[in-house]
Structures are given as structure tokens and as C-alpha cells.
Amino acid sequence: MFGLLFFILFTPGVSEFICTSADLEMSYTFCDSTAYTFMFNLTPCNIMNTDIWKATLNWIPRNDITFLEIVFNILYDGAKVLHWKELLCSGTDDVYSVCETLKGETLVEEFDIRGLRTKFPKGNYNVVVQGFSDDSENNMLICLNFTMIVKQDAY
Numbered sequence: 001m002f003g004l005l006f007f008i009l010f011t012p013g014v015s016e017f018i019c020t021s022a023d024l025e026m027s028y029t030f031c032d033s034t035a036y037t038f039m040f041n042l043t044p045c046n047i048m049n050t051d052i053w054k055a056t057l058n059w060i061p062r063n064d065i066t067f068l069e070i071v072f073n074i075l076y077d078g079a080k081v082l083h084w085k086e087l088l089c090s091g092t093d094d095v096y097s098v099c100e101t102l103k104g105e106t107l108v109e110e111f112d113i114r115g116l117r118t119k120f121p122k123g124n125y126n127v128v129v130q131g132f133s134d135d136s137e138n139n140m141l142i143c144l145n146f147t148m149i150v151k152q153d154a155y
Helices: none
Strands: 005-009 016-020 024-030 037-043 053-060 068-076 079-089 107-113 123-132 140-150
Touching: none
Parallel strands: none
Antiparallel strands: 005 037, 016 024, 024 140, 037 053, 053 107, 068 079, 068 123, 123 140
16 A cells, blocks of 8 residues: 655666556656756655655755755646746755755755645646756756656545
């Protein structure tokens, strides 16, 4: 019933099957041509009756992180359903531990992913997560494309 979602990303362009359960399949690839040292754990590997996912992130950034804006784009069966931006680091009075991580340091962060109160309809989802080091979204630090296949309706 509960599975462990675990993946390490090193090579661009390689799509890797991550996990499967009765109600969910996930895989990933990079959405740019840059290789990363990146690891992400997510539990449980299901979507039904789950309010919170537990996540662990290990990442070695290639640049210092003084400014970090994360952009999420979620597509459902090919149609964009959500575009969301979150400024994590601005360079002043930052509260997140990712801020001020230096190039080459290993960033280790554990956090909860809440908001799974949403019941996801059966279908194919693409979640593109981009991290930018400036507010013009010209300097990308990381770009990941997660594929999530929800196998059954939650209702």
C-alpha cells in the first residue's frame, strides 16, 4: 500500500521510471540539457487517501543560491491547469535553509508537501518545476519534468 518514491538524477534526457502503486505511477526527466546531482525521496507512493507527502531533497547546486524563484506548471492530459510561482530566496531576511547555499555544497532538506487535499482525477499529469536565480527567469538553476499517472478516480 505504501511505497517509497526515490530517485537520483544525474543525466539529462534520460527518463526513469520511479515508482508504482495501485493508484499512481511516477517518472522523471530533466527538461533542459544540463546534468544535475540531485536526489529526491517521496513517501508514500500513492495518491488516494494521502493528505501529506514526506519529501527529502539532496541537491548540489552549480551556483550560489542568493535568489531563488520556483515556477510550477502542471498539465493534465496536455492542458495547462496550474501556473504558480514562489519566491523562496530574495537575498534579504530569507527564512528557508536553501537560501545562501553555496556552489558545490550539498543541500539536504526535509519537508512536507501539503495540498494533496485535492482529489486528482484519473489521467496523465506533467509537473514542470523550474528554479531561477533571477526574477527575469533568464538564469535557470534547475529544471525537472515529473510525469504522474493517476490510475483511478479518487471519488
